[in-house]
Amino acid sequence: MNDDVPEYSEEEAALHARVKLLRLEHSDLSAxxxxxxxxxxxxxxxxxxxxxxxxxxxxxxVKIEDQILPDIIA
Structure with missing residues (x-):
């Protein structure tokens, strides 16, 4: 097993995929x-x-990233 790869739930994996797609679209719009x-x-x-x-x-x-990594109040 590879310990370097984090384990994501299906929901988190979908959110990561959505962010990746949005970043690509954002980059395309910039161009x-x-x-x-x-x-x-x-x-x-x-x-x-x-x-x-x-x-x-x-x-x-930003909204999706906040769902993935919520702010932790220490």
Whole structure:
């Protein structure tokens, strides 16, 4: 057995997979925003929409991470 790999419940594994997917989507949005910003005539409305979506994804990542590792009050 490999002791370096933590054991997760099915729920935790699903949350980790969801976070991984959201991080990928967040990264893709960053690349899209960068590409639109560098265009000759940037579409400011589209950039604003993508930034709002990116922020919503970041909020969801933080929410899920809080479920995985809740704050411990010492």
């Amino acid at each position: 899209s925003i960068d590409a639109l910003t560098e265009a000759a005539v940037p579409d400011q409305l589209m950039i604003a929409r993508l930034k709002r979506k990116k922020l919503a994804i970041k909020d969801e990542i």
